[in-house]
Amino acid sequence: MGENLQAAAAERCASVIGLAQELIRLPSRGGIDGYGPVLGVLEGWLAGRALPHRRLYDDTGALVGLLVEIAGGKPGPWWALDACMDTAPFGDESAWSFPPTAGDVVDGWLRGRGAADSKLAASVFCHIAADLHSHAAGLPGGLAVLLDVDEHTGGFGGARAYLNDPTAPRPAGVMIGYPGLEDLVVGGRGLWRAAIAVHAPSGHSGSSRTVVGAISRAAHLVRLLDAADLPGVDGASGFPLPPKLSVTAFHSGQGFSVTPDLCELNVDIRTTPAFDAHDAETLVRKAVAELDAELPAPRPTGITPVASWPPFRLATDEQPAAALLNAAATEGLVVRPKTAGPSNIGNLLAGEGIPATAGFGPVYEGLHGIDERVRLAELPQVYAVYHRAVLDLLHAG
Missing domain, CATH: 3.30.70.360 (Alpha-Beta Plaits)
Structure with a gap:
């Protein structure tokens, strides 16, 4: 993409938003809706770009996620991007000022359940995988994109299936696409x-x-x-x-x-x-x-x-925290490392000895509540930060 990743990222944003809109319009509430339709949209998008992907199943045969794998042409560590495709329930739909599956853009905000957590992030990560795929032969290691549909249930079945899959290279670290522009979650109780x-x-x-x-x-x-x-x-x-x-x-x-x-x-x-x-x-x-x-x-x-x-906390010079913080600074963003009070999927990964970050993405409102929406003004910067961080991690390996 050249040196100016943000300018190139801006060119991707229309496609990123379009895919996210399709995903938001398909309800995928954890433990309530079926996940086949929303994963089918992603599979169609990935297949159209010849990106290697496959479904993940748990021990009972239940569908728990989708895994995209972009293998480099040289030896090196693998890194992973992770976004959940299941969502919180709608709650009291009469309290919403727009339909929970609106998937529209109004006054610069993408609206609907999953816009913030985390269908926009899923779209960003799929597009980054597509960007890397075009020149993967020159890259060391590889990039996995995990799209979990068993996250809001608390089961984290997609992550567990990914880590237990003997055919999937074990990631050296994971970046989780929860939203929030000012903080990068590097730890949690x-x-x-x-x-x-x-x-x-x-x-x-x-x-x-x-x-x-x-x-x-x-x-x-x-x-x-x-x-x-x-x-x-x-x-x-x-x-x-x-x-x-x-x-x-x-x-x-x-x-x-x-x-x-x-x-x-x-x-x-x-x-x-x-x-x-x-x-x-x-x-x-x-x-x-x-x-x-x-x-x-x-x-x-x-x-x-x-x-x-277990609790976890990465130092700011540990990967992948360092790569994301450095990439954010390069893109002109002031991002603070934060240790969160609530636990997140990073704790599950920490128990497996895998360092993880979470909680960096666009500005959001209504996460898990009514009128969920995410601001699109900073989307080019967010996209460029993740893309730059992935490239830095791959080349550093």
């Missing part, structure tokens, strides 16, 4: 999640016999968890956020006349390098032991771990 079953004798609410029911025992456990002593920010590790504990679900009982014998809780703990999954589980087990000692029940409280992801 990890998590440890568990379901807790609190037991008690059941009984009639009007009985003369005093019974500490499961709800009361569970409420006491919540108080113990809320009072747990969590460490603050650990300056020695350089990780800028403290751990956090939240009780996110509380289920028990029916009607009025029975004190239930079971109350189920969900606990979500966001972890850091100084307070990891082992520490989180130890904290919860200590609180549960205290509950069972103070308010005994016929059955001990049960703890079922549900998920565990």
Whole structure:
């Protein structure tokens, strides 16, 4: 594309926007809609440009993604671009000021569910793959574009299928196309999640016999968890956020006349390098032991771990963070490295030993909410940043 990548990127933008519009007009809500139609549009676009691609399936045979692979003609590491093709639900459609599948451009904004997260990014990444394909023989390594349709479910089936595929070269790093122009997410807190079953004798609410029911025992456990002593920010590790504990679900009982014998809780703990999954589980087990000692029940409280992801954080001189930050500066953008409070697919990749970035893209509004839209004014710069970063990574390898 020559030295002026931004000028060349501007020429791509009409095509990038057009493909994104087609994708937005096809609903692909995670766990609600079928993904065949939206992936079919991408497959038609890729096939029309002779770009190597294939569908990804999980262990049950369910469709979970699409993988594009542009192999260079020389040895070298592979890098990956990742964008999800499934979306959040629409929510209350009557609250939207335009249809969630509008896919139109109004006053410089591309509108509709998935515009920000992350169908525009998917279109950008497919176009970059097409740009590289025309001169791939002279490049070392290769570029993979992962288009995941199991992201908003929390399953990340596309990423898992990609990493488990013995025929796919393992990436040296991944750049995830979440939106946001001012920050590049280079890290995130990890998590440890568990379901807790609190037991008690059941009984009639009007009985003369005093019974500490499961709800009361569970409420006491919540108080113990809320009072747990969590460490603050650990300056020695350089990780800028403290751990956090939240009780996110509380289920028990029916009607009025029975004190239930079971109350189920969900606990979500966001972890850091100084307070990891082992520490989180130890904290919860200590609180549960205290509950069972103070308010005994016929059955001990049960703890079922549900998920565990490690925290991650790249230094600004680590790849692929360095390549993206340098490319952004070259394109005249001031982008700050950021460690996010919520976890993201970067945590899954970190657990596999693969460095990842996220959260750089156009300005957006309404992500996961109503009136989702993304501003197109900076699209040429965003396109050029990712293209430049990919080229720098490939040539550096």
